[in-house]
Amino acid sequence: MKVYGLSGKSGTGKSYNAAELCGRLDIDGLIDDGLFVHENRIVAGTSAKKQATKYGAIKTALFTNDDHCKEVQKAIRKTSPESILILGTSDEMVERIASRLALPKPMRIIHIEEITTEEQREAALHMRESAGTHVIPAPTFQVKKQFSGFFFIDPKKSFREAEKGRTEGEKEKTIVRPTYSYLGDYEISDKLISDIVLHDASLQPGISSVLFVASQNDDAGMYIRIIVLLNFGSKAIDTAEALQAAVERDVEGMTAFNVLGVEVEIRGFRFKQ
Numbered sequence: 634m635k636v637y638g639l640s641g642k643s644g645t646g647k648s649y650n651a652a653e654l655c656g657r658l659d660i661d662g663l664i665d666d667g668l669f670v671h672e673n674r675i676v677a678g679t680s681a682k683k684q685a686t687k688y689g690a691i692k693t694a695l696f697t698n699d700d701h702c703k704e705v706q707k708a709i710r711k712t713s714p715e716s717i718l719i720l721g722t723s724d725e726m727v728e729r730i731a732s733r734l735a736l737p738k739p740m741r742i743i744h745i746e747e748i749t750t751e752e753q754r755e756a757a758l759h760m761r762e763s764a765g766t767h768v769i770p771a772p773t774f775q776v777k778k779q780f781s782g783f784f785f786i787d788p789k790k791s792f793r794e795a796e797k798g799r800t801e802g803e804k805e806k807t808i809v810r811p812t813y814s815y816l817g818d819y820e821i822s823d824k825l826i827s828d829i830v831l832h833d834a835s836l837q838p839g840i841s842s843v844l845f846v847a848s849q850n851d852d853a854g855m856y857i858r859i860i861v862l863l864n865f866g867s868k869a870i871d872t873a874e875a876l877q878a879a880v881e882r883d884v885e886g887m888t889a890f891n892v893l894g895v896e897v898e899i900r901g902f903r904f905k906q
Contacts, residue, residue, distance in 0.1 A: 635660075635716035636737050638727035641745025646757035647720045650748055655718055662714030664730060667693040669705045677708030695726070696733045706734055823848060829887060830859055833879040839867030840876065841903040854891030857884065858898070865902045873897040 637660060641647045648665055652673075655663060663670040666681040679701055681693035696702040709717070717736065721727035724742050731739055745754065827846040834840045845860035857880060863872060877895040885892050 634714065634737060636731055636739045637716065637718045638724065638731075638739040638742035639718055639720050639745065640724050640727055640742050641722065641754075643722050644758045645745050645754045646749055647745055649757060650745070651718060651720055654743070654748060658716070658718075660716045660718045662709070662712070662717035664705075664717060664719045664734070666690070666720070667696065667701065669708050671708075671712045671714055676712060677705045694721075695729060702733055709734065709736070825888070826855075826857065826884065829883050830857070830880055833883055834859075834861065834876060836879070837872055837876055839863050839869075839872035844900055850890070854893040855884070856894045856896070857892065858896045860898045860900050862901055862903050863899055865904045867902075869899050873899060 637658065639647050639651055639654060651663060651665060655661070661672050668678040668680050669676050679693060681690035684690040684693055692698070693701070696705065719727045719730050719736075719739065721730060727739055727742055731737070749757075823846075826848045830846045831843055834843045841862040841864045843859065843861050845858070847858045849856045859876065859880070861873075861876070863869060876897055880895050881892045884890065
């Protein structure tokens with residue numbers, strides 16, 4: 634297995650440029666901030682970007698937790714990539730990650746200054762400091778599974794990419810803003826979820842009233858349970874499915890939480906007066 638490194642200070646655009654670098658060097662595996670990405674898919678790991686403190690993020694990025702480390706080691710052995718790129722804030726960090734994951738010593742460590750201009754690095758640092766944004770080198774549908782509660786920002790292209798279109802070897806990336814790390818704690822009240830459900834229910838002609846709304850959160854996302862009464866004569870399955878779809882769409886859009894499931898229980902029917 635060939636192991637490469639990409640070294641650069643925090644916020645200088647390593648994650649943003651890693652995907653293109655992998656394309657140019659034909660690298661199919663990537664280690665970035667505690668995640669193992671293989672062929673543009675998150676295979677294993679926990680992202681350091683989910684941690685609430687800088688200290689916790691560093692520990693995650695260095696795979697200091699044994700269970701985390703073993704999970705990624707196992708995934709690497711299973712997928713058996715021909716080559717891996719390890720991202721780190723220094724050459725030493727890249728080598729420490731390789732050692733921790735029982736990988737060969739990097740045959741080459743590329744510095745961010747070799748593949749970006751000073752203007753690009755300054756722009757990346759400005760975005761990090763002003764907006765708290767981070768790039769994860771994987772598609773949004775992959776990232777959402779791990780980053781419930783993060784605000785997802787529309788993918789951006791560099792001026793070069795915008796002019797020339799999608800470049801050869803370019804891979805999709807996701808830009809996120811971890812709200813609780815950069816903008817204070819981020820919590821969703823039960824009343825907000827209830828208000829969204831009540832609003833969506835009011836737009837469904839088959840629903841007479843909402844009797845109960847409850848939500849439960851975990852690291853992966855949110856489950857919502859709803860109990861309703863339907864108007865007599867309405868189509869139960871169609872009405873319930875329409876409410877499920879509306880609640881999932883609106884809760885995800887308004888709160889940035891990943892909705893894992895919406896359960897709608899129909900308690901009964903009511904005649905219109």
